[in-house]
Amino acid sequence: MTQLENEIQAVKTEVLSMWALVESQLQKSRNAILHFDRDLAREIVLKEKRVNAFELKIDRDCENVFALYCPVAVDLRFLLAVLKINNNLERIGDIAEGIAKYVIESLNDFDKEVFHKTGMLTMFEDAINILADTRIAFEREDTTLARSMFKRDEALDAVNGQAIERVSDCIKADASVMTEALYVLSIIRKLERVGDQAKNMAEEIIFYVEAKVLKHVDRQIKTNL
Amino acid sequence: MESTIVKAVNYNSYFGDNHVVKDVNIEIPRNNVIAVMGPSGCGKTTFLRGINRMHELIPGATAKGQIMLNGEDVMEMHPIFVRLKIGMVFQRPNPFPNLSIYDNVIAGYKLNGIKLPKAERDKIVQHSLERVALWKEVKDSLNKKGTFLSGGQQQRLCIARAVAMEPEVLLFDEPTSALDPISTSTVEELFHELKKNYTLIIVTHNMQQAARCSDKTAFFYMGELVEYDDTKQMFTNPKDTRTQNYITGRFS
Numbered sequence: 001m002t003q004l005e006n007e008i009q010a011v012k013t014e015v016l017s018m019w020a021l022v023e024s025q026l027q028k029s030r031n032a033i034l035h036f037d038r039d040l041a042r043e044i045v046l047k048e049k050r051v052n053a054f055e056l057k058i059d060r061d062c063e064n065v066f067a068l069y070c071p072v073a074v075d076l077r078f079l080l081a082v083l084k085i086n087n088n089l090e091r092i093g094d095i096a097e098g099i100a101k102y103v104i105e106s107l108n109d110f111d112k113e114v115f116h117k118t119g120m121l122t123m124f125e126d127a128i129n130i131l132a133d134t135r136i137a138f139e140r141e142d143t144t145l146a147r148s149m150f151k152r153d154e155a156l157d158a159v160n161g162q163a164i165e166r167v168s169d170c171i172k173a174d175a176s177v178m179t180e181a182l183y184v185l186s187i188i189r190k191l192e193r194v195g196d197q198a199k200n201m202a203e204e205i206i207f208y209v210e211a212k213v214l215k216h217v218d219r220q221i222k223t224n225l
Numbered sequence: 226m227e228s229t230i231v232k233a234v235n236y237n238s239y240f241g242d243n244h245v246v247k248d249v250n251i252e253i254p255r256n257n258v259i260a261v262m263g264p265s266g267c268g269k270t271t272f273l274r275g276i277n278r279m280h281e282l283i284p285g286a287t288a289k290g291q292i293m294l295n296g297e298d299v300m301e302m303h304p305i306f307v308r309l310k311i312g313m314v315f316q317r318p319n320p321f322p323n324l325s326i327y328d329n330v331i332a333g334y335k336l337n338g339i340k341l342p343k344a345e346r347d348k349i350v351q352h353s354l355e356r357v358a359l360w361k362e363v364k365d366s367l368n369k370k371g372t373f374l375s376g377g378q379q380q381r382l383c384i385a386r387a388v389a390m391e392p393e394v395l396l397f398d399e400p401t402s403a404l405d406p407i408s409t410s411t412v413e414e415l416f417h418e419l420k421k422n423y424t425l426i427i428v429t430h431n432m433q434q435a436a437r438c439s440d441k442t443a444f445f446y447m448g449e450l451v452e453y454d455d456t457k458q459m460f461t462n463p464k465d466t467r468t469q470n471y472i473t474g475r476f477s
Contacts, residue, residue: 002474004473004474070432071473072436072460072461072472073463073469073472073473074473075473076461211462
């Protein structure tokens with residue numbers, strides 16, 4: 001392997017470590033909200049600093065490779081993709097931290113019925129799985145798997161689209177759950193953003209591997225491109 | 226619409242039995258900078274020297290196919306006329322050591338027996354030195370020997386000597402490989418200026434130079450023209466695996 005290949009591999013390893021941390025943060029935020037576990041929520045908030053540190057380190061490492069090796073072609077595309085994926089992962093880290101803060105802020109345990117009726121728990125599972133599968137696509141340079149994220153993101157969008165109606169139904173049925181229901185609405189909005197970030201990362205993987213730019217392209221078209 | 230100035234049609238070069246350039250077809254648009262790159266021995270310099278018929282000066286060297294300049298086969302033109310229209314600058318600056326800066330610029334006319342009035346010669350010298358951004362630096366020392374200049378200035382003097390003949394195409398064979406980074410940068414800046422009036426074909430081992438300076442890049446490997454495309458495309462998404470391996474340093 002050339003020195004540049006070693007550097008690229010080191011950046012990739014670092015991105016995968018960050019990815020694993022962000023996945024774990026999102027998984028923990030689900031557990032924290034489901035079990036109303038404030039200690040776990042505090043741990044997530046603390047670990048968010050590690051996500052931020054990863055982001056800075058990866059940015060700096062990419063900058064160094066640009067300056068020292070003048071990468072071109074697939075190496076250049078990889079680093080450009082990593083810069084954006086890095087940013088997407090950091091945002092997902094923020095989302096996990098935001099959800100954890102709801103647990104810390106909330107005075108009462110959440111009503112599990114609201115979770116089920118709004119579809120939030122299923123949405124949480126889907127978001128975590130999408131994030132994990134996008135990581136696998138990145139690791140294996142699997143653009144078929146990356147392309148499958150476009151459709152899976154739409155499932156999250158659909159839950160988000162029905163959220164207001166479902167949350168109002170919960171409040172109408174029992175006004176005492178209003179505060180928790182509004183928290184759930186906010187969580188659904190955040191999970192929808194996780195889907196968007198995963199979709200963006202999938203686009204970056206396709207750009208890196210195939211040199212195709214799928215941004216702002218209709219889903220039907222880009223799945224087949 | 227860009228017009229083609231140089232076109233190679235099924236062009237082949239040989240040194241005796243050694244087939245060095247294999248069936249090259251390429252169209253070079255006017256007022257563009259074309260970088261020619263590839264590993265040592267890939268035939269890029271031989272191809273370059275075929276364009277202005279310098280290849281045939283080497284004993285045992287032969288060529289087949291056509292090199293067209295403005296649609297005319299250079300093999301059917303007088304070689305001196307071809308070299309007037311297609312100038313060449315070499316790897317190492319090679320000003321005539323016994324001639325002054327002034328005489329170096331005008332050397333092409335003298336050597337070809339073209340006599341010009343002094344005023345016209347002065348005009349050509351100033352114009353050529355201005356074209357290569359050397360006039361301000363040497364206007365007060367035109368009578369000094371060309372070798373008195375620094376390496377970078379000598380190379381620009383050699384470019385001025387080529388430019389003085391008002392060619393249409395300038396060939397450069399690794400023009401900055403003997404220069405320091407500052408002189409290299411000056412010459413590279415010059416390429417951007419020169420392309421307004423000439424078409425530049427540059428053989429270079431420096432891939433970043435190809436990326437920085439050229440509009441199109443040709444990649445040669447083992448005598449074949451593997452890929453020829455816009456430089457931006459070539460350095461972001463080369464089509465051929467051999468090109469990708471070469472520019473990313475993975476060539477084995």
